[in-house]
Amino acid sequence: MATGGGAGVVVFYPAGRDLPAWRERHTAGAAPDRWPYGLDRLDRFLPVVTARNLPNVSSAGRAARRLKALLPPGRRPGRPVGVTWDENAGVFLSTTGALSARYSGVVWLTDSVARQGGSAFHGMRRAMRRMDGLWVLSDAQVAPLTDFLGSGAPPVHYVRFGVDHDFFRHVTYPARPLVVSVGGDRDRDPETLLRAMTAVRRARPDVDIVVQSKTSIDPPEGVTVIPYLTHAELRDLYARASVVAIATRPNLHVSGMTVGLEALSTGRPLVITRTPGMDDYFGGTTAARMIDVGDADGLARETLAMLDDPVSASVAGTAGRAHVEAGFTTAQLAGRIADVIRSR
Template identity: 55%
Template sequence: MVERGTVPGRLVDVLRRAEALWVLSEAQVEPLRRVLGADGPRVVAVPFGVDAEFFSPRPFPDRPRVVSIGNDRDRDPQTLFRALARVREARPEAEIIVQTSAAEAPDGIEIVQRMSHRDLRELYETASVVATATRSNLHVSGMTVTLEALATGRPVVNTGTPGMSQYVAEGRTGHLVPVGDAEAMADRLISLLDDPTRAAAMGAAGRRVVEEGFTTQVMCAHLGAILSPTAG
């Protein structure tokens, strides 16, 4: 709404009555500040966190498998499917599983619908790499899946939206590719399928990053600091 200039005035009025606002992406902070004005409430970016005990590290799988999870409005199934079709053509031995409600998946890709958290955890464990394609957005669509995959010790290949670089370290815990670039996404996925030792090392680095800064405990500590009467 900020980009389109269509933020309802009533929404702005409500937000301006707050003492503070928190968002999950650094990329959201300045756009909100511009809308709310110099005398508006504080806007604080709080890193999202996942349950790093439930999504715990697992041994790296022996069989190559690409997994993709998610259905929110900013997902980009068309780019994802084009990328996965290229992966399927180049590496037909790799299994590809996508949890989505989108139609017209390429041949050779297994589509699943809703999953329990336990089933989802087990699916992450079987993945060599987890892929997330999104349209341009500021609120980090795909953030939850990304952190759950990293917590499990799996590298990710994601669309490089403004907020995602806050959660994925390029070349260290995964790869970020341009919006809509199916070829780049496929190339990164193939490179990780071809080098499981590097993929496992990136997954292990991702697990450490989650433990250090992206757990539910860390997130709650940040929220507690915002709510503290002494917070400035």
């Protein structure tokens, strides 16, 4: 087992991540978890867990790391275990020395390889093969990533995501109708979302709609688009919402699951696109309804059904909160990652 022993575990974050500022916001009640993604909670399962930033690397430093990547990774017994959240930070972890083992999550790589081909990601493949273990957040990613990495690669584990249910606390269902959509990652589908919201407004002109997105599409009348929300603003917006609606394009990494779980944690029902892996997160609760990719009519229909029956929507939201507490908190996520680290 690679638990780090007395040397412990170091969670490495990107060089630009301001960890002291994050901790200050968390202490002030303005950010979830003490560290991003709740990895501070690893200290419940593993000894001596600390966090630090990966170093800023100059052009010369990058060249040196590329040369180092051609050598065996090297493992130093008695030194800490290194952990990173995703493959982009994992590239730097792969050539970070003085570690007994290295573990990383993989988020976007499987979709990138599927769309662009594996030859475009040879360097990423080499870096991930230097790890002692990897985890993904969707079971639909396990086989593609395993195939891409090839024989002799580290094991790939499926780890269910979680959110800070203390920060995204359950709030009484609102009286005023409001539809909320949040998220601007590369696999969101603003075209389908805004078509659906147009239909919602046509049927229920009394309903306000707020969309957090960086889309350049002009929103329909009655839909407010904002580019960015702080964590505290996002929490307050969920609290005002009657239903949260998410539209995504085809993907393997379960785009939208973070927002979906945060909404359920707040006690808000969810309408979301069904993509591979989504059933593992929302298939077991009445709080979520799933629609097909590109189905604007279905997204509008299910959203309106919840708006038109606020009593049932409130009950569904309460069920959603219980669903998160039962298996989708950051403490539970940390426990699953700790199992990956201990599995070696």
